[in-house]
Amino acid sequence: MNIFYDENMPFAAKFFADFGELTPFSGRDLTAEQVANADVLLVRSITQVNETLLKQNHALTFVGTATIGFDHIDKNYLDSRNIAFTSAPGCNAVSVAEYVLSALVVLAERYQFKLLDMTVGIVGAGNTGSRLSEKLTALGIQHVLFDPYLEQDASDKRNFVTLEEALSCDVISLHVPKTTQGEHPTYHLLDEQRLAALTAEQILINACRGEVIDNQALLRLKQSGHPLKLVLDVWENEPNILQELIPFCEITTAHIAGYSLEGKARGTEMLYRALCQHLEVREEKSLENFLPESGINQIEINQQFDEILLNQLVKIVYDVRRDDGLFRQQIGYQHVNCHSFDYIRKTYPARREFSAIQIAMTKQIESDVLYQLGFRKGSKQ
Ligand SMILES: NC(=O)c1ccc[n+]([C@@H]2O[C@H](COP(=O)([O-])OP(=O)(O)OC[C@H]3O[C@@H](n4cnc5c(N)ncnc54)[C@H](O)[C@@H]3O)[C@@H](O)[C@H]2O)c1
Numbered sequence: 001m002n003i004f005y006d007e008n009m010p011f012a013a014k015f016f017a018d019f020g021e022l023t024p025f026s027g028r029d030l031t032a033e034q035v036a037n038a039d040v041l042l043v044r045s046i047t048q049v050n051e052t053l054l055k056q057n058h059a060l061t062f063v064g065t066a067t068i069g070f071d072h073i074d075k076n077y078l079d080s081r082n083i084a085f086t087s088a089p090g091c092n093a094v095s096v097a098e099y100v101l102s103a104l105v106v107l108a109e110r111y112q113f114k115l116l117d118m119t120v121g122i123v124g125a126g127n128t129g130s131r132l133s134e135k136l137t138a139l140g141i142q143h144v145l146f147d148p149y150l151e152q153d154a155s156d157k158r159n160f161v162t163l164e165e166a167l168s169c170d171v172i173s174l175h176v177p178k179t180t181q182g183e184h185p186t187y188h189l190l191d192e193q194r195l196a197a198l199t200a201e202q203i204l205i206n207a208c209r210g211e212v213i214d215n216q217a218l219l220r221l222k223q224s225g226h227p228l229k230l231v232l233d234v235w236e237n238e239p240n241i242l243q244e245l246i247p248f249c250e251i252t253t254a255h256i257a258g259y260s261l262e263g264k265a266r267g268t269e270m271l272y273r274a275l276c277q278h279l280e281v282r283e284e285k286s287l288e289n290f291l292p293e294s295g296i297n298q299i300e301i302n303q304q305f306d307e308i309l310l311n312q313l314v315k316i317v318y319d320v321r322r323d324d325g326l327f328r329q330q331i332g333y334q335h336v337n338c339h340s341f342d343y344i345r346k347t348y349p350a351r352r353e354f355s356a357i358q359i360a361m362t363k364q365i366e367s368d369v370l371y372q373l374g375f376r377k378g379s380k381q
C-alpha cells in the first residue's frame, strides 16, 4: 500500500510504518504526477485536494486531513469517486484556546486591565470555542456564545446570544469554519459594516480562518486611525497575506494557534485510528507512547491564585509573544512572502499544552482553577 503524507505531520512515520510504503511530501507543492499511485493520502490544510490533484490517480481509497478545518477538501469530488474521507475534529482545539488565553494575558499586562473585568464574545461554540469557554469559566471571566447551528440543537443546553451581542463584548474571539454556503456563511462575516461598528476599546481575535474577516476592509479601518486592538493568527489568502496589516496588529502570528505538539500529533493519531477502521485492522499504537516529556515537568506554586500568578504561569508555558516575535523578525529579515510564511510554520519550535505540566501546591494554597485550566496535579517534593 502506498501512503503519501505531509512532512509536517508529527509521528506519521511511527504511526503508519506497518501499513506499507511511506512517502512524505511538501504540502504546498504536491502535484498530480507525484500522487498518481497513492492508495492513501494524508494531508494538512495547505494541500488542496480536488479533481486537479487526483485526476491521474485511480488507486486512492482514503483521504485524511490531520486538521480541524477541511475547507481545502472537495468532499463532493471524493464522494463522487467513493473515496473515504476523515478529518480530525477537535485535535488542536486546546492549543487554540491556550493561544487565545496567552494573547489575553499579554494584552491585559500591556494595557493594564483586569481579565476579570472583561467580557468575551465567542463566535462559534464548537470544539475550539468550547475549550476557550471552559478555560474562561475556570478563571471566572464572563463570556457569551454565538452559534446559530448549536442554538437549534435541543441537546445543547448552553445559553446563546445574537451575533450583535457577541460582537459588542470587550473581546471578540472567532471560532467558526470557513463557509461560503448554507444558512449562516462565515465568509467575510466581519465585513466593512460590522468592522466599522466596533468600538475603540474592543479586542478582535481571529484564530479560525482568515477569510472570516474582510482583510482589506480591516486594513482601511486601521489606516483611518481606529484603535481596535487586533490579534491575528490567520489571514485571507495564505500564504500571500496582506502584509500592510501586520504593523496594525497587537499580536500577529503565522497560523500557528493550533500548533502545540499535542494538537498536531493528535491529528496524526486520529487519522491513524480512522485508517485502521477503514482497513478493518486493530489499533495498536497510541500517541501516549510517542509524546516526549516536556522541558518543564513540574512547577511549584507557593502563593494563592490570582491574575499575577496566571500571567506568570501562562507565560512560562506558552508566551504568544515568542511567535509574534518570530513572525515580525522574519518580515524584517526578508519581506514576508509565501515562502517565509510557510517557513515559519514548517520550522515551528516545540510548544506544549498546559496538560504537559504538573502544578504542585501545598494543601494551604491548593486551588482547582489551575487544574480546570488544564494543568495536571503534581506532588510537592
Ligand atoms: N488557527 C488555527 O491554528 C486553527 C486551529 C484549529 C481550527 N481552526 C479553524 O477554526 C475553525 C473552528 O474550529 P472548531 O474546532 O471549533 O470547529 P467545530 O466544527 O468544532 O466548531 C465550529 C462551530 O462554528 C459554528 N458555526 C458555523 N457557522 C457559524 C456562523 N456563521 N456563526 C457562528 N457559528 C457558526 C458551528 O455550528 C460549530 O459549532 C475550524 O473550522 C478551522 O478552520 C484554526
Ligand SMILES: O=C(O)[C@H](O)[C@H](O)COP(=O)(O)O
Pocket (backbone or CB within 6 Å): 008, 043, 044, 045, 046, 066, 067, 068, 069, 070, 092, 255, 256, 257, 258, 259
Ligand atoms: O484547521 C486546523 O486544524 C488548523 O488550522 C491547523 O492548525 C492548520 O495547520 P496546517 O494544516 O496548515 O499545518
